[in-house]
Amino acid sequence: MSQPLWQRTIRPFGAAALHGIASYGDRLLAIDRVKGYLLQIDPVSDNTTILNWQTAEEFVDITGIAVWEDTLWCTRDDTVYYCQWGEFKLKPFVTLPYTADGVAVWRSTIYITCQKAGYILIFDSNTGGQITRFFAPGVGIENITVKEENLWVCDRTEQTVYCLDRATGDIQFSVLTPFECPTGLTFYTQPQTNETLLYVAYASEEAYIRDNPNLDPSHELTYRDRTFIHPLQYHYNSQGHYALSNGYAIEMVYAEELSPLDEVDLEQVEWRIALPASTDRQKVVHVEPIGLPFTEEIQDGQRVAVFKFDHLTTGDRHVFGWKAIVEVRSIKYRIAPREVENIPPLPPEFAQRYLVDDDELAMESYIVRRAAREAIGSETNILRQMYSIRNYVYDQLSYGIKPHIDTPDIVLDRGVGSCGEYVGVLLALMRLNGIACRTIGRYKCPPYAEHQQVPLQPDFNHVWVEFYLPGLDLWLPMESNPDDVVEQGPYPARFFMGLAWYHIEIGKGISFETVKSNGVPLNKEEISIGDLAINHIRFTILHELPPVKS
Structure with a gap:
């Protein structure tokens, strides 16, 4: 045919x-x-x-x-x-x-x-x-x-x-x-x-x-x-300030294989895993459980799968998680700096939530506060500030993978960071400059659109950021490190206010995965999720989506 x-x-x-x-x-x-x-x-x-x-x-x-x-x-x-x-x-x-x-x-x-x-x-x-x-x-x-x-x-x-x-x-x-x-x-x-x-x-x-x-x-x-x-394909939505291009129907599987490394004895366990979000570019078609049933809750506007265990011990073995069908397209927002010259102040509830150091961002350290001042100089326009902050971070850092995430002060001093560390530095500099922002991720489908109906496994997890524009009431995406491709620039802007079809948006502004026992979060210093289970992530590109109807 x-x-x-x-x-x-x-x-x-x-x-x-x-x-x-x-x-x-x-x-x-x-x-x-x-x-x-x-x-x-x-x-x-x-x-x-x-x-x-x-x-x-x-x-x-x-x-x-x-x-x-x-x-x-x-x-x-x-x-x-x-x-x-x-x-x-x-x-x-x-x-x-x-x-x-x-x-x-x-x-x-x-x-x-x-x-x-x-x-x-x-x-x-x-x-x-x-x-x-x-x-x-x-x-x-x-x-x-x-x-x-x-x-x-x-x-x-x-x-x-x-x-x-x-x-x-x-x-x-x-x-x-x-x-x-x-x-x-x-x-x-x-x-x-x-x-x-x-x-x-x-x-x-x-x-x-x-x-x-x-x-x-x-x-x-x-x-x-x-x-x-x-x-x-292209479809321009002038009212939404964005354009969509080619998209794909993707099956994503996220599952945990319970296999503790050390002796554990946990009671009344609540294991929460964020689900894909519905956005301007991403439509969740279907979600179903894997291995064990879950209940779904809404946390800060985000869908979360909740698994519950009366008792978990060292010898217990389970596979549990979710499978989702999502339709995802590339998106590129276009907003000129002149359109946000006279924006209203940030709503108080946004300031209380998105301008605080809630993730070990070292916002009180001298090196981070100095970087926040240097990054924007005398610029007052929020879009130009964002662009300046991104370019400043790219000038200061080179990409490198580490087994754990260091705080922004250590990362800036070292000059090398993973995608998560780029995100930490970006968040700290944006928040110190009064720009509301949050994390988003958690995985990218391997970008091989021609490999359809074949299971694909990502090599790493991945995170990026979103920043908020008051007045327009828009959360705009910005990649963490993929545009840092040229030493000292000029840097491309492909993922500044844009995401490719292979970005899967999960858990905007909330933790992707958390575990509680008897209502208390696990102490990461004593036991982490990685000590309890092995995660399995699989993508299958099902087919290309037809053009968007005007």
Whole structure:
């Protein structure tokens, strides 16, 4: 049975690294930067034809392509080229001071992305002169296409597609792509249905285990090219200040296997495990118990599964937990700093709960209080403060995994932190600056959207933060450390007010898991949950979700 085009991944035959793509009639065009092939691709069957079969070497290292009428436009190194369709002999149009990454054409106007310059440069094809320029929306290498009154830009580092006003360059909204390293994009109209899809190309490398008969043992870790084209869904909710993109139905299992390490004898045990939350991007379809029944309670607005045991001893063995079906999409909020210039003060109940040191944040220590002052300087706008705090923490810390979580004063002094320690520092600096915030997590589904109906296990748990905007009454997500990818910046903003489809939101502002005996929480110094049980986490990506209906 053939898949609908909105769900189908296109994998051209013989391609190594697709970059620019374009639409031409009822076919897609793509350039393979490594081989120099200009490919004509059937989106329904993957049937692939090399169009420039006599001039492929001349097209090696081309990164962007566009077609207008019978002219093909290309970018390579610092030069934009053009040629007549079918001739495929490149002629220079303009040479830039820096590398030209992507190109789009609308009538006589040529749009060129240039990461090194930090701009989208706009030229007149008749005169060869520059008309104007717009700021580039992201920090990475970008490609571009045009559709009517909008420019659409994909950024490889930001893992994001931006929709810009073609006249002003202002960002209308942006969406996260379901896969990493987007390298090209184009709109394609299916002839039979007149349905228009936004296709995005991806190119990267993936690690895999190779069976090498010349070695003993025969398995070795190596890398291979990974390139394909997939439709990008997008739905902009202007009232909610966010845009949704591709999503997946996911089955998540969280179970504890009771297996105490030491002698235990506990009475009237209450074991609480948070359940997935329903949010703008996440819908809980179904929840059921595993192993043992639970009762469900609402704690601070969050769903919690409660397991009860009259008596737990060293020899007891149980498996218990929950299985949930959730529908999760990527989300990206867009709020300009000017929209929050005159926000009302934080409600007193929020200040009492979300500005206090309730999680060993060392907010009274000198090093943390100094960092809170340095992070924002003289900035008064809450969004700019948040961005400054994030960048300050990224400047101060490098990522590293540790067996336990240290307090923010120790982490800042050390300069290395895990995701949980990044969160602790962020919380402390935000709260000291009067910004209400809370933790959220607890796991991410392994981000392999093509691995459907296959059990997947995450390597680690994960936490991030949410901060509150008074006036708009919004809790906005911000990742802890994944955007800290470049030493001293510039840092991408893909997960600043955004989450990918593989983030599973569980237990906003409450502990993910707690255990009480006779109504008293366990003393972590004497016995921890990890001493009592082994947790088992499993994800299964069931299928891709259909586009959101407007």
